Amino acid sequence: MSKASATCLTKARLSRIEQFGVFIKPRVSRSSFLCLSLDAFPNVVLARYRVLSEPACRRDARCNTLSTEGAFSVVRRCVKKSTSQEYAAKIINTKKLSARDHQKLEREARICRLLKHSNIVRLHDSIAEEGFHYLVFDLVTGGELFEDIVAREYYSEADASHCINQILESVSHIHQHDIVHRDLKPENLLLASKMKGAAVKLADFGLAIEVQGDQQAWFGFAGTPGYLSPEVLRKDPYGKPVDIWACGVILYILLVGYPPFWDEDQHKLYQQIKAGAYDFPSPEWDTVTAEAKNLINQMLTINPAKRITADQALKHPWVCQRSTVASMVHRQETVECLRKFNARRKLKTLSANLYFYTSFPVFPPSYDQPSILHIVSLSSQGSTESCNTTEEEDMKARKQEIIKITEQLIEAINNGDFEAYTRICDPGLTSFEPEALGNLVEGMDFHKFYFENLLSKNSKPVHTTILNPHVHLIGEDAACIAYIRLTQYMDSQGRARSSQSEETRVWHRRDAKWLNIHFHCSGAPAAPLQ
Numbered sequence: 001m002s003k004a005s006a007t008c009l010t011k012a013r014l015s016r017i018e019q020f021g022v023f024i025k026p027r028v029s030r031s032s033f034l035c036l037s038l039d040a041f042p043n044v045v046l047a048r049y050r051v052l053s054e055p056a057c058r059r060d061a062r063c064n065t066l067s068t069e070g071a072f073s074v075v076r077r078c079v080k081k082s083t084s085q086e087y088a089a090k091i092i093n094t095k096k097l098s099a100r101d102h103q104k105l106e107r108e109a110r111i112c113r114l115l116k117h118s119n120i121v122r123l124h125d126s127i128a129e130e131g132f133h134y135l136v137f138d139l140v141t142g143g144e145l146f147e148d149i150v151a152r153e154y155y156s157e158a159d160a161s162h163c164i165n166q167i168l169e170s171v172s173h174i175h176q177h178d179i180v181h182r183d184l185k186p187e188n189l190l191l192a193s194k195m196k197g198a199a200v201k202l203a204d205f206g207l208a209i210e211v212q213g214d215q216q217a218w219f220g221f222a223g224t225p226g227y228l229s230p231e232v233l234r235k236d237p238y239g240k241p242v243d244i245w246a247c248g249v250i251l252y253i254l255l256v257g258y259p260p261f262w263d264e265d266q267h268k269l270y271q272q273i274k275a276g277a278y279d280f281p282s283p284e285w286d287t288v289t290a291e292a293k294n295l296i297n298q299m300l301t302i303n304p305a306k307r308i309t310a311d312q313a314l315k316h317p318w319v320c321q322r323s324t325v326a327s328m329v330h331r332q333e334t335v336e337c338l339r340k341f342n343a344r345r346k347l348k349t350l351s352a353n354l355y356f357y358t359s360f361p362v363f364p365p366s367y368d369q370p371s372i373l374h375i376v377s378l379s380s381q382g383s384t385e386s387c388n389t390t391e392e393e394d395m396k397a398r399k400q401e402i403i404k405i406t407e408q409l410i411e412a413i414n415n416g417d418f419e420a421y422t423r424i425c426d427p428g429l430t431s432f433e434p435e436a437l438g439n440l441v442e443g444m445d446f447h448k449f450y451f452e453n454l455l456s457k458n459s460k461p462v463h464t465t466i467l468n469p470h471v472h473l474i475g476e477d478a479a480c481i482a483y484i485r486l487t488q489y490m491d492s493q494g495r496a497r498s499s500q501s502e503e504t505r506v507w508h509r510r511d512a513k514w515l516n517i518h519f520h521c522s523g524a525p526a527a528p529l530q
Contacts, residue, residue: 048125049078049136051089077139087124090135094128104206105133111208114177119170121190121203142191142198149254150339154330157292160254161322163200165314167247170202172310175240182207184246185224186253186345211239216304218512220476221397225266226259230274230302235401237512241304244313248299255292256284257337260300276302284333291318291325399471402479402507405514407466409505410485414462418451424516426508431519434501463488477509 078089094102112123112135125136142148145163149155167189174181181188183204191198207222216237223232229245231238252260260278263269272278278300280293295316298308308316317325405424412420422444430442435450467484474480482504491497506518 048082049080049087049089052077052079078136086139088137088139090137092133092135093131094133095131107210108205108208109133109135111179111205111210114179115174115205117170117173118199119166119201120173121201138192138201140190140192140201140203142193142195144186144342145189145191145200146186146253146338146342148191150335150342152335155335156330157255157289157327158322160251161292161319161326163254164247164251165319165322166200167202167250168310168314168319170200171243171247172314174202174208175243175310178211178213179205180209180211180219180240181205181243181246182209182219182222183224183227184243184250185227186250186342189250214239216512218509225269226261228270228273229304230276231304233270233274235397238304240309241307244299244307244310245304247310247313248296251292251299252278252296253338253341255288255296255331255334257334257339257341259341260296274302276300284337287327287329287331289318289325289327291316295319395473398473398479402471402481402514403466403469405507406469406481406483406505409516410464410466414464416451418448421447421451424514426515426517429516429519431521433519433521479507479514481505481507 075088075090078087079085080087092105094105097105109123109126113126116122121140122138123135124138125134127134127136149159149163152159167184171181171184181202183206184202188202188204190201190203192201209219211217211219216239218235218237221232221235223229223242223246227246227249229238229242232242249260261269261272263272280288285293295308295313295318298316299313301307313319409421409424412418412424425444425447427444428442429444429447430440431446432438432440436446441447465486465488467486469481469483472480472482482502485501485503487499487501489497489499502522504520505516507514508517509515
C-alpha cells in the first residue's frame with residue numbers, strides 16, 4: 001500500500017468516522033443532579049467499605065458501568081474492609097426517580113448480579129437506602145479498548161481476533177443467562193487494567209433486558225444508531241441476535257478503523273442498515289483475510305434467524321485458530337483511522353460535557369467535577385436522537401408507529417380493500433359512528449356491508465388527510481389516537497367535495513402486531529359513504 005493510501009484513505013471514508021454517533025440535550029431538572037460529600041454516605045456502606053476521596057477512574061478511563069436514565073451519580077474508589085480489595089462504588093441519587101426509573105435500576109442490578117464472567121464488569125454489592133442506591137463494581141482502570149489499541153506499537157488482524165474473541169465470550173455468557181445487552185459499542189468495551197494483555201470487559205447494562213430463551217418480541221426501540229440491527233429499525237420482534245449484529249459492526253471497525261454503515265442523514269443511515277448495504281472497499285480490505293470477511297458477513301446477516309450465534313462465532317476458524325488463520329501483519333492504516341474515529345467520539349463527548357457544566361453550574365468550586373459521571377448524552381446538533389436511546393425517543397417512535405398504522409387503515413378504507421382492513425382491525429372491533437345512528441356496533445359485519453356494496457365499487461378518486469393527530473400511549477401495548485379526518489372526493493355530478501370528521505381510535509398490540517380495537521367518529525360520515 002502506498003504512503004498516500006496510508007493517510008487513512010479517502011475523505012468519504014473519513015466522514016464515516018466523523019459522522020458516527022449522535023447525542024441529545026439533557027431533559028432533566030437541576031434537582032436531579034447529585035453532589036455528595038462523604039458525610040452523605042449511610043452507615044451501612046461505611047460499615048463494609050472505606051470510601052476514598054479520589055475518583056474511581058481517571059479522565060482517560062470510563063467507569064460508569066451501570067447507567068440510570070434521569071439520575072446522576074458519583075463514582076469513588078472504595079476498599080472492602082474485610083479483604084482490603086479495591087472496588088468502584090457508584091452512588092446513584094434515587095430521590096427524583098420515577099417508578100419506572102426505579103424498576104429500570106432494579107432490573108439493571110438484578111441482571112448484573114446474574115453475570116459472573118472474567119470478560120464482564122462484575123457487580124459485587126447492591127445496597128438500596130432511602131434516597132440513594134449503592135453499586136459496588138470491579139475497579140476497571142484500563143480505559144476503553146479502542147483507546148488502548150491506538151497506543152500500541154503493534155496491532156494486527158490476529159489482535160483484532162483476540163479482541164472479538166473476548167467480546168464474544170462475554171456475549172455468549174449473557175445469552176446463556178437469557179440476557180440481551182442491546183448497547184454493544186466501543187464505549188462499553190473496557191480493559192481491566194493498564195497492563196499489557198489486560199482482559200477486555202463488557203460494561204454498562206443500562207439497556208439490557210431479560211428474554212425467554214430464543215423467543216423474539218418487541219422490547220422497544222433501544223440502542224445506539226450505528227450499531228442498531230435491521231430488525232430493531234424495522235420494529236420487528238427481536239432477541240439475542242441484535243447483540244451479534246453489533247459485534248459485526250465492532251469487528252468491522254477493529255479491522256479498518258471506520259464503521260460499515262454511515263451517513264450524515266440518520267434516516268439514510270438507517271436505510272443502509274436495513275438493507276445491509278456495506279462492502280469491503282480497496283485498498284484497506286485487500287490485506288484482510290477472507291476468513292475475517294466471512295465472519296463479518298455471518299454477523300451482519302439481515303435475517304436474524306440466519307445470523308451466526310455467539311457460540312458459533314467462537315468456533316469460527318478466524319477466532320479459534322487465529323495463530324494460523326488470521327494475518328500477523330501490522331495494520332498501521334487501521335490504527336491511524338481508529339485514532340481519528342476515537343478523536344471524533346471524544347470531541348463530541350467533550351463538547352457535550354462543556355455544555356453540561358456551563359449550562360448547569362451546580363457544583364461547588366472545590367468539587368472535583370471530572371469525577372462526576374452523568375449518564376445523559378448531550379447533542380451538538382440538538383437532535384432528538386441519543387447515544388443511548390432514551391424513553392422519550394422510544395415514545396416518539398411508538399407514536400409515529402401509531403400514526404402510520406392509522407394512515408394504513410384509512411388507505412384500506414379509501415381503496416375498498418376489506419381484506420387489508422380486517423388485517424389491521426380486531427375481529428371484535430367496537431365502534432360509534434354516524435352510519436350506526438348512535439348505536440355501539442361490534443364486529444366486522446356492519447363494516448363489511450359498506451365495503452362490499454359501496455367502497456369497493458367506488459371508482460372515483462378519494463384523498464384523505466389526517467390533521468392534528470394526538471397519540472396517547474397507554475403502557476407498552478396500547479395507544480389511543482385522536483385526529484381530524486379531512487376527505488376530498490368527487491360526487492356523483494363530478495364536482496370536487498370535502499368532508500370532515502373527528503375520530504378517535506384505540507389500538508392494542510398483540511404478538512408484536514397493532515390492531516384497532518375501538519373506533520369513535522363524530523360529525524359527518526366518511527365521504528365515500530355519502
